[in-house]
Amino acid sequence: MSMAQATVRAEIDAAIQAGHFAMAHALLVEYWAATKGSAAAAFVLARAARLGPLAPARKLRMFVSRSMTVEPVVPIVRAGAALYGVDLELRLGEFGTFSQDALDGQSALYQAEPELIVLALQTRDVVPGLWAGFPGRGEAEVQAEAENVLALYGSLVEAIRKRNSAAVVIHDLEQPAWPGAGVLDGSLAVGQVEAIRSINQGLRKIARAHTGVYVLSYDALVARHGRLQWHDEAKWLSMRMPFAASSLVPMAEEWLRFVVPVSGRLAKCLVLDLDNTLWGGVIGEDGLNGIHLGNEYPGAAFQALQQTILDLRERGVILAIASKNNSEEAQKALESYPGMLLRPQHFAAVRINWNPKPQSLREIADELNIGIDALAFLDDNPVERRIVRSQLPEVTVIDLPEEPLFFSRALRESPVFERLALSAEDRERSRYYAEDRRRGELRTRVESVEDFHRSLNMEMEVGLVDPSTLARVAQLTQKTNQFNLTTLRRSEAEVDELARQPEARVFWARLRDRFGDNGLVGVAITVVEGSRATLDTFLLSCRVIGRTVETAFLALLAEDARHRGAEVMEARFVPTKKNAPAAGFLAAHGFVAVENDGVAETHWRLELRSGGPLVPGWIRLHTSSR
């Protein structure tokens, strides 16, 4: 285990110890996303149980009738289920008793009183005549084998249905990696591939004939991962396990696609971020012409995601937007940008403003009159994902990889959009929602945003501009629109000249946090003449707004000004179409408004002798040695 993973585990344990359950849950979800596997499953299960009111509360009994070894899959599916709030009790049938399991009313299957039954049977076990030695069979024999196995499945399902209203999930039959007849298989009157395919169609017919019976396409699952990679011959021969180590998680996740909806957990509404999620770039910074969205790279990745989202909408998922942006610009992009597949009419609720995302999500749930637990949230920014996870643990926050090319897949893999129609469904679903609402009430009061800030492990470095940073500093003055007090644009030559003046200092700020190095994110210029300091420029990249980085930066500038003999700092705020996010900054940090006669720009003053502002305790700040 890497140092980073050991640290995350320690943080999870510390949060649990301190009773900060929502934060612990958020960290646990992130940890699992990064480390899914046999060893991590044990850790996740143990910690999930200790999450107080957020421990998995929805008990679900599941029984798997099987013809092969699936034991190593069990802890992995239980861990995944735990993070969806499900306390999964999974019993396995004995090897080869799959007939008795269903047909015998006293069997372990019925004793387990399951809500979910899986028939995980392999082609080679239920219809061995169509697996090995296939080429020797005549057409009539093949037909008979196919009919027999379908009759078997039919009787198993009927037997279960007579006694039990559990959801029944049937693994369909896997195709062989190489047909027994080789390339001639396709030319046979009834080839092996065709025979298995027709059985699988028959299984689907059986499923349709009953309520609450579904087919898990095991064959598609194996094909998706590659028939040759899925299996490990050594495991099969020695332990009768048809999975390679790397197939355990995909198998578990496929079962989870049934566990999650059977438990009643589903996302009725998908809430979407805009910048770098629905399109590449930041509309407030790059403008309508600067964003990437279209059928060419890199915009194509975002268009593919939009198509996936439209597919979900077809499935009945409601769409909403929660974006920190200037409403006008963002609306314009939604309405008229040619690459958009999603349009304003696709969204049932929209929050485009500067409020924190948890607030927007609550408002959306209220407006749509659905529980907060019925929301799923998609945002490219891991910081936003974490703030929502730690403040609204009931929301399903979908984990996204760094690369937009894989966004679409991440969305398709999430189990909260699966829809089943179950006989006992409604009863269970309202039970889940009621329990969850109670949990949510408990949690909100306990934890503070401070925990969240602390968890980011922010490390800030501030230095004076020099040849190596000159280009980036100038660029930031030219391109930063949103968190920019005075929007003074300067070329490299102008920055350089300014920096040479003894009374002026040009600072840069660099931010590292647990998600990586953000590079240079801020620029500030102060001029000290006598006892007066002037804040000529103060700007921050919009990506790091809202986590007290601006406070730390300002604190350092104030301290520096004091050292240079200043007793007072004066600043201006010049409002533009884009810098609303910075409007409250000065007032929030102790500056007092001066001589504001309602004209465009406002003037402010800070008494430096009173010692503030202070660097927040959760940011490690150091100055670059120069």
Place this chain on the structure above:
Amino acid sequence: MSKLEIVDQARQVIADLFGLALGDVGPATVSRDIPDWDSIRHLDVVMALEQQFGLTFSPEEMAQLTTVPQIVELVSSKAG
């Protein structure tokens, strides 16, 4: 990967699987030391080790993975 790193990672995997503290699993631990480590759980150990080290073990090798020193020996010889 150094042998020391392999020892530590192997110990962590075993500690995780059996719900033990890292300190309870030493560099000389054998399967008999851990009551839950039976032949069924052994498959979990093998799978977890395969995931951790990105290796695949043959049936003969699987049978050898019953002590930490043997695990370390096998992993370091396969990892090269």
